[in-house]
Amino acid sequence: MTTSVSLTLDGVAWQTPDGRCLFSKLNAQFDPRPTGLVGRNGVGKSVLAQIMAGLRQPSAGHCRRIGEAYYLAQQIQPRSGQRVAELAAVDKRVDALRRIEAGSTLQADFDAVGEHWTLCETLQQALADAGLHDVDADTPVDKLSGGQCMRVALVGALLQPVEWLILDEPSNHLDHAGRHWLAEQLQGRKQGLILVSHDRLLLQQVERIVELSPQGLRSYGGNHAFYAQARAAERAAADALLQQRRHERRKGEQALRDQRQRLEQRSARGNRDAANANQAPILLGLQRQRAEASLGKARAQLDQRQAQLHDAVREAQADSEAAAPVLLLPDVQSTGPEWVVRTNQLQLPYVAPALRALDFQLRRGERVAITGANGVGKSTLLKVLAGQLPALAGEVSVQVPMALLDQQLQLLPAQCSVLDTLRLRNPTLAEAELRSRLALLGLDADLVQLPSARLSGGQRLKAGLACALYADPPAQLLLLDEPGNHLDLEALAALETLLRQYQGSLLLVSHDEALLQAIGITARLHAGEDGWHWQRD
Structure with a gap:
């Protein structure tokens, strides 16, 4: 295995088939540290994970990776009649080992096995460690529950001879024991690990969290507790800035209304004075044109200032979190039977x-x-x-x-x-x-x-x-x-x-x-x- 691994995103973008831009200009460097990839539903975490694994090509930019990657999707779809070895993606090596044990001398079988001569024993032990004591390489997946199938797929992922392991929501279908088993397995991994996850137990063990949002990627150098604390501080600062911008807009709009009123009054007074002045019509016309031009310029400046006040509030709103949901509760606790x-x-x-x-x-x-x-x-x-x-x-x-x-x-x-x-x-x-x-x-x-x-x-x-x-x-x-x-x-x-x-x-x-x-x-x-x-x- 390669000892020096890295993964670099350089201006990476992705567009959906209907032309919608999911994300753009993503720049980041990933090293072997266990990293959590988080973000709101729909921002493109799974697509980005597949790009990092080499399963998709970005619409723009480049993903450069030193080391081979294995990606496990969040929705595994076992086929009817499939064996455990196939679901674990180790069937080619397992079958090659069995053929060699039966006397095969084909070079292709030896190439498939590589250095993994104890894979069958390792797989059996890994299945037992995952709580699958009655399961072996040939067990039909039709006999397994959804949670058991997920454990098999995770066992296979952990056995892959790769430098990068990219897991997409791996704990969604695991029970309490399964989540703790997975956390223990990942804790001992030495090579690159990227977890697309909302599981706070798993995220507590990573050394870095990268958040994907419509504004791009942002890195936090710590586990979930550190990330939650940092995000809370950012939200508080963003909310404070939003309140400040709103206050400035209210004061600014009042000042603008006063300026508009004075401007209109001055314009009306000038029109009255001009109408009463004893001047030639041509001179009055020129004065009126200059006054209207000056008035128009002043109005445009006031409109521009008002737009700037609104833009400042919109920018602050983009950085501030949405308001917490409010549930208007019916009175259900104090009524009804005990x-x-x-x-x-x-x-x-x-x-x-x-x-x-x-x-x-x-x-x-x-x-x-x-x-x-x-x-x-x-x-x-x-x-x-x-x-x-x-x-x-x-x-x-x-x-x-x-x-x-x-x-x-x-x-x-x-x-x-x-x-x-x-x-x-x-x-x-x-x-x-x-x-x-x-x-x-x-x-x-x-x-x-x-x-x-x-x-x-x-x-x-x-x-x-x-x-x-x-x-x-x-x-x-x-x-x-x-x-x-x-x-x-x-x-x-x-x-x-x-x-x-x-x-x-x-x-x-x-x-x-x-x-x-x-x-x-x-x-x-x-x-x-x-x-x-x-x-x-």
């Missing part, structure tokens, strides 16, 4: 026998995190509580209006606009009030008219919350399934703000411990190997 959910001898479908039986009661205002490994039935539980799946046996009693926001956000029909969906859920509220409430969430007049499928993940989540809480009647119980998946750091912060404001009851499936702590959970319902366990925080 117990909002009760189950009686409930038996869940599609889960292991040890996890079928579950009985619990949820008190009004409680915030419960549902935790456990991938595939244990957390999402199934939410669907049974919501009435979307029938229980094998037993009863579920929900005493208050509720809403399920699953990972696909089926509450929002893909081709229906947010405004139309909300209007159907609350036909009594005036459209102007609906628009006003959506605007407070950051969903402006244009966004609420678009089909929901065209909104970003963060925008759809805000819209789903609006449709749940502004319905008639409003949801007093929210069932949330991995709401933080695919959200950028800014959208995650907005989600935490919204959920902290909500005063009803929460049942929340999430592997993001930072999110759970931020919203103030009061209890955990954990799915273990021997069944469900209730833990009060």
Whole structure:
């Protein structure tokens, strides 16, 4: 392997097929330090990562890389009938090793193996370390869950003989144990590592964070804690500058109004004096032309000054963060029954026998995190509580209006606009009030008219919350399934703000411990190997 690795972006730009410029004039230098690449949804992080890996060519500029790169996409798509070795991208070397063991003397097989004579044993051990004890190179991926497939793909990425590892949202489908396993694996990596991620656990371990925004790339020499502190300071400074510019505009506009008034008065007085003067018409005409030219020049100067005041405010607004979303909360905590959910001898479908039986009661205002490994039935539980799946046996009693926001956000029909969906859920509220409430969430007049499928993940989540809480009647119980998946750091912060404001009851499936702590959970319902366990925080 090359010991000196580097990656340089020189004026890199990318245009979408319809001609929209996603980013331009990106200049940056990457060294072997573990680096997090962050930015809001839709700014082009995945496209930039693929350019850095050599999978795309930039529309302009150059990407120069010393060392080979391996890119793992955030959405892996296993093929039916595919083996684990293929999903891990080590099948050519594994198959070549087996042919050599069977007696092959082909040079192509030896070239494929290279120096990796213990790959089969290394792969098996790596799968076991990842918690995949019953999986080997020949296991069909059809037998694996989505989280298990992601672990296999990550094991393969970590085994690649490359200098650069570029991982795009690698922890999205991992459970709590999987996230910690991945963090441990990346911690020991010595070569180049670029993480496109919003996972604060992973970002806490990097040595540098690079933020992509419409203004370009900006580097922060530290982990997530350092980045968050630096961004908070920048936001405070930007907000202060914005307030200063707005104050200057108000004072400036008042001064301009006074100047315009004096100018118009002086012009009117000059016209009256000229009309009363005993001068030849030709001289009066010349005087009037000079006066009008002078007046026009003065007016243009005032207009220019006013435009400068507006430009200064717009520039400050571009640097300032958007206002935090505001949720106009219905009064849900102080009303209704004491117990909002009760189950009686409930038996869940599609889960292991040890996890079928579950009985619990949820008190009004409680915030419960549902935790456990991938595939244990957390999402199934939410669907049974919501009435979307029938229980094998037993009863579920929900005493208050509720809403399920699953990972696909089926509450929002893909081709229906947010405004139309909300209007159907609350036909009594005036459209102007609906628009006003959506605007407070950051969903402006244009966004609420678009089909929901065209909104970003963060925008759809805000819209789903609006449709749940502004319905008639409003949801007093929210069932949330991995709401933080695919959200950028800014959208995650907005989600935490919204959920902290909500005063009803929460049942929340999430592997993001930072999110759970931020919203103030009061209890955990954990799915273990021997069944469900209730833990009060």
